[in-house]
Amino acid sequence: MQLDIRGKNVKVSEERRQLIEKKLGKLDRYLDSLGEATVELAAEHARKGGEGRLVVEMTVRTPAHGSLLRAEERDNDLGVALDRLSEKMQRQITRFKDRMVHHKGRPRVSEVAAQLQEAAEAKEVEIAPDVDTDAEEVLHLVKIKNFQVTAMYVDEAVEQMELLGHNFFIFQDTETEKISVAYLRNDGGYGLLRPELG
Incomplete structure (x- = not known):
């Protein structure tokens, strides 16, 4: 799985990039046909004197099935946010696989992936x-x-x-x-x- 890591309003240092790749790069072992994955890192604005949290959003395209999976997590600690995000994506992939088995042979709408990506x-x-x-x-x-x-x-x-x-x-x-x-x-x-x- 290819990870495209982007920073929205925060710099993605090499250390952060390596942590993201380590925590999220292994999700493709849950589903063979995971294609491109976009990970966006952003900083939430702090509320009155507090420290802003980091927001991590992951969007994964499944080209073989024409679907898109997405999850988001927020935390002050990037590692904690990535762990929770990884768990959410694992659950989504499992649900997705179960649906594919349940609806096997049913025609898919190929344009859905393009719409969701946009x-x-x-x-x-x-x-x-x-x-x-x-x-x-x-x-x-x-x-x-x-x-x-x-x-x-x-x-x-x-x-x-x-x-x-x-x-x-x-x-x-x-x-x-x-x-x-x-x-x-x-x-x-x-x-x-x-x-x-x-």
């Missing part, structure tokens, strides 16, 4: 609120992500949502050709939103 690499735009700071409630929009939406069936969207560990997933429903949102309900089931112009 979502993972989507541009993040910092927004400075242009509002009166004396107002009681101030809306502070932190991030905007732009990404392409790919056509897939509802069950495939739910599968991708679970693999990514998200509680919602936006996609174009192949059956209706409309943008839809699959989401995880509080009762553990799944819901589907189909927006219409009013």
Whole structure:
């Protein structure tokens, strides 16, 4: 597995790079077809006098299956964050392998990997609120992500949502050709939103 290690707002020293490679480089032993893996290291802004935590995000492409696995961890200690991140990725890979065995022979949507990769690499735009700071409630929009939406069936969207560990997933429903949102309900089931112009 090839590791592409990037620093977002923090320098990735050779020592940090070696630690990341040591802790995460062996994940491909859990699944033969792991392809490229991107590891992004960032520093969280400290809250009032405290020390900011490190944020480590890993995105792994599985080219043979057209899926993407992603996990994120935060801690003041990079080693601790990497250990927890490695455990999360191992669980995701195990779930992914179980699903592949369960759905063996079922056709896959090849565009899903490209869509998810673009979502993972989507541009993040910092927004400075242009509002009166004396107002009681101030809306502070932190991030905007732009990404392409790919056509897939509802069950495939739910599968991708679970693999990514998200509680919602936006996609174009192949059956209706409309943008839809699959989401995880509080009762553990799944819901589907189909927006219409009013």
